[in-house]
Amino acid sequence: MTAVMQWSIMRAQMDANTSPKTVSLVEDEPLVRQRLQRLIDDSPDFSLLRSYSSGVPAVQDLPIVPPDLLITDLGLPGMRGEEVIARVKETLPELPIVAYTVFEDEDSILGAIRAGANGYILKDTAEQLILAELRVVLLGGSTLTPRIAERILNLQAAADSAETQGREELTPRELEILNEISLGFTYGEIAEHLTISLHTVRRHIEKIYRKLNVNSRHEATAQAQKLRLL
DSSP states (O other): OOHHHHHHHHHHHHHTOOSOEEEEEEOSOHHHHHHHHHHHHHOTTEEEEEEESSHHHHHHHTTTSOOSEEEEOSSOSSSOHHHHHHHHHHHOTTOOEEEEESOOSHHHHHHHHHHTOSEEEETTSOHHHHHHHHHHHHTTOOEEOHHHHHHHHHHHHHHHHHHHHTSOOOOHHHHHHHHHHHTTOOHHHHHHHHTOOHHHHHHHHHHHHHHHTOOSHHHHHHHHHHTTOO
16 A cells, blocks of 8 residues: 555544644755755644754754654765664654665665664655655554565565575475474374384474474474465
């Protein structure tokens, strides 16, 4: 569901509280900062609280004067945006934070999300969509602009493909035993069901664990379900 659709559904929630939500900015480029300030000031839903040109003063000041929402660039001088997000989340874990950046590479996207960003907006995003994304984040959602959402889906697909290609295939017998493991049968019961020795069962399970890169019955079952082997 896009941010605009989510916003339409949840508009009634926002209307229940008509006071503007305060926003603080961390952006080193003056023109970009002015654009965001104007966008926020012109919206009836938001009010600019504070603006910072670098991460260090923001990290020091935000716990003292916390906004309802933080927007931060990633390519900041000195302390990068990912570190700003992580540091702020340490003291204000519930504060919604949106990364606002030109970067759409894997390291930047995943770095910001892992640091705790609730949204990721590219700087060339249309202004009305930016506002819609910010509203969704304030209502408790996690939002990504369409191009970034597509990028993450592509990254996940590539990771899944690489994992599948690098994995040694299980034999039909190993798949049989994997199924028995997932059903909770003991080694002895598996040996009896398949009419093989207990030693053979153990050898097969060792190979299954190695091929799936797991160390336990539970992990083997979870990995098999993820790979759709069961």
